Amino acid sequence: MTRPQPTAQPVDSTDPKGAKALSSQATLARLREYMVGPSRFMTLLSCFELGIVDTLRARPGLNAAELGTAVSAKPDAVEQLLFLLVKEGFVAHDEDSGGYRLDALADVAESDLKRALAYMNLIKVTALRQLFYLTDSARTGTLVGLKELYGAEGTLYDAVADHQDLNDSWLTLMNTVTANIDPWFFANVDIPAGAQVLDLAGNTGLGAIHTYRHKTSPGLRVTTFDLPDKESEALENFRAQGLQEHLSFIGGNVFDEIPGGFDVVLIKHFLDMFDKDEVLKILSGVNAALEPGGQVHILVPVYPEDIKDTDNYNVDFFPAFFLGAAMGQGGPQKLSVYTSWLEQSGFKVTKAVTKNAAEIPPDVIPVQAILSATKIA
């Protein structure tokens, strides 16, 4: 509950030592921003989870006592949590009446808030506690937090099969965002009429379905390639869409052998899960499976070429998320790095485009890119 005395530190901006002291002060202030990251995050999310925001939207002007009754929490707790939202200008507080009403939050469209909350829930459920073990995860290359908290030995993507809370949080996010990013991806890749397409690590077939919907042509056939235990659900999904004649499934592991006979391979939401050696193995495997002239289209979040670019938040999230919460390895790379890895793996890159940050809603963390490449003879 206490805090230290100031260190006596005379600052003279004309003196190099003064400039150094100033820079040190700015760095320490930045450390404080980092320190309040977890508490800010959960204070805000709790105001949504408790229903305070929805209650204020429906009944503006309620005071802390009335809000406490409405959301079943002690008025003192409601008041404490709302201090931060008032500081931020998210919520307004009338000192005289004691009433609260939505301020900046009133202007945000419900669909935007819903998207932001899906992300916040993902971060809370799959990462917040797990990141406590980030250092051990980085040392061991395993998800120590997932082991400690859930007794799970594998990755987050394995654990969602066994744990409803992880699955709900993950699926809600993925369903929202896949539906949103796929139109951009398919608008930017060329799939020849009648092509035979392989969707690498295509899970239970959603990517294959989207490929067919966005790129349909006579003779187009899309095959989902993933672990054999995904097959029955994938086939069920194909039938439910009435696409069982155009879509199929092959069971296998991308690190063993990738099936041949395809013109185009799609690799979506996958390369960022692995370290360099594994990415190169995957790309070489895809190269081996294609004939010369065969194409690969990759969708992956990327770091900006100038890592100090403040518009791109991938760096603020993905290293910790992949190392400590999702994989125990991996993380995005710069577009230039993926380009170079494709070239090392026998491809000529024909397109490398990063989504314009200005076209991404400002609450959304991932900045995605598309890389298209052709197998050289």
Place this chain on the structure above:
Amino acid sequence: MTRPQPTAQPVDSTDPKGAKALSSQATLARLREYMVGPSRFMTLLSCFELGIVDTLRARPGLNAAELGTAVSAKPDAVEQLLFLLVKEGFVAHDEDSGGYRLDALADVAESDLKRALAYMNLIKVTALRQLFYLTDSARTGTLVGLKELYGAEGTLYDAVADHQDLNDSWLTLMNTVTANIDPWFFANVDIPAGAQVLDLAGNTGLGAIHTYRHKTSPGLRVTTFDLPDKESEALENFRAQGLQEHLSFIGGNVFDEIPGGFDVVLIKHFLDMFDKDEVLKILSGVNAALEPGGQVHILVPVYPEDIKDTDNYNVDFFPAFFLGAAMGQGGPQKLSVYTSWLEQSGFKVTKAVTKNAAEIPPDVIPVQAILSATKIA
């Protein structure tokens, strides 16, 4: 791994609807800042915990492979974690050589970093995982996280007795900061020569020892008042300082009866742990124990009178910390609120001073205040 399409949202700053859209965009961007709070926090702390920062201080210029060997982590993981520190300008990266060196972090004094790291460790150990349960804690007024993670039923201050990791993290911080804030407190309170002083909730006697050291006078006697189980350690601490003739201990509970016969009561690091009703009970109890003219001196973190004051970070941290990690209730108040509560409890406030934010190192979260008051006849 994906992110949504932009919503088509034409912005025209001359049009009120455009202004509204802009404000919505700014709010969504602010939500993203909140979202990356936990991952930023742990990425930075892990770079310290892994020894990356110390290694670079000793051996500037190491590349990711060399750093990986030095800190026993995979080079890929080191590179991923360091992206954020390079983005922040904490660490510099030479693209040609691949070497890293401390940048802004090189200018921060070791004692400053040590203080910041004590806070970061406190936040990690006592709060990061626990805050997952903040909503349930706010609903129940109990520390659900402490129960789930440690099987502990009481407060953080109870749990430190049984759990070494909580205790280490807590004590390291408290020892640092108590030693730093007490000189300011005692420089700003008047303790008459020969006074009989009661240190309310004085734990194992450190406050009594500091009182005697800072305010010694012939006949001065300081008594620590706390739960009976603190007595033997407090007496031992008094003897170890050779102060057993001047310091004593009374066992009891502040919510039952506060002992009388004292001229001055000190309440340090305590009122912020409780909700309004409990604070008023404590202040009334102190009032009942004093004779008219008797004095109380309070040290407590406070929120700024203008809650939107961006220099004061108490609001960004303490509500979540007290509700979700330390007490299941409580949190600081504004200086004006404590003043009003003192007046309601039969005191005349003679001094109310908040520490100047400019005098607090910029990494330090708590902004403290002193309130002095006299029992009115």
